[in-house]
Amino acid sequence: MAAYADARAAANSVLPLATDAPLYDKIRRRTREDGVEAIGSIKDYTLVECFRTHEGKRQLLLGMKKRGFGVGKWNGFGGKFDAGETVRDCALRELEEESGLVPERMEWRAQLLFTFRDSGKLMRVHVFAAEGFAGEPVETEEMAPRWFDVDAIPYAEMWHDDTFWLPRFLAGERFEGWFDYAAGGEATNRVLAHEVVPLPSSTPLKPPRADRNFISPP
Numbered sequence: 001m002a003a004y005a006d007a008r009a010a011a012n013s014v015l016p017l018a019t020d021a022p023l024y025d026k027i028r029r030r031t032r033e034d035g036v037e038a039i040g041s042i043k044d045y046t047l048v049e050c051f052r053t054h055e056g057k058r059q060l061l062l063g064m065k066k067r068g069f070g071v072g073k074w075n076g077f078g079g080k081f082d083a084g085e086t087v088r089d090c091a092l093r094e095l096e097e098e099s100g101l102v103p104e105r106m107e108w109r110a111q112l113l114f115t116f117r118d119s120g121k122l123m124r125v126h127v128f129a130a131e132g133f134a135g136e137p138v139e140t141e142e143m144a145p146r147w148f149d150v151d152a153i154p155y156a157e158m159w160h161d162d163t164f165w166l167p168r169f170l171a172g173e174r175f176e177g178w179f180d181y182a183a184g185g186e187a188t189n190r191v192l193a194h195e196v197v198p199l200p201s202s203t204p205l206k207p208p209r210a211d212r213n214f215i216s217p218p
């Protein structure tokens, strides 16, 4: 059963499932032990957290999502992959499409995994930190941008998982995270269990190419 589920997941994935990531393997073990049909499908996304220093204060750019998945929540900028895109290409394209910004520097820092108690979906989000912008962000059809001081992040109006990982991201850590959402996912916005595992210092600063696994060096 597990082998079938993995094959189906591979067929649905834009990226290969093979990975050394400790939490990813754990999710597969847990779903097998529970008798759940492992991971039914896997979807990859990017997310870019943009930083600046303004009047002596460190700030994070968030956008109020105006439509689609996560509507009504503040979040970084990102989305789904276009065919053939690398992780980095996708992150840069989504950031520019949703905010008009092009960063001078951008580094890959985290991989977030999401499971949902009422579905076999696994979401995998590749998170970058970006810095150095020529202009101001613009409001787009998808996002209304606003800079927040890093000590005044509106966690109550964000995805629940951000409470657990964003403070560590703001502190400059690199990690893999796993967040297990209650039934209802987006609407209930309730993480039932989570784990965050720091990545070894040998982990490359940029993600491997899309045809390799995400944690091992390319």
Ligand SMILES: Nc1nc2c([nH]c(=O)n2[C@H]2C[C@H](O)[C@@H](COP(=O)(O)OP(=O)(O)OP(=O)(O)O)O2)c(=O)[nH]1
Pocket: 045, 046, 047, 048, 067, 068, 069, 070, 075, 076, 077, 078, 079, 080, 081, 094, 114, 123, 125, 159, 160, 161, 162
């Ligand atoms: N901080 C945070 N971000 C998340 C979570 N779940 C989740 O999908 N995201 C991010 C990843 C993506 O950047 C974004 C979802 O992508 P999207 O559905 O807007 O993708 P898109 O822009 O390609 O969509 P569209 O044009 O088709 O509407 O939200 C989460 O739990 N926390």
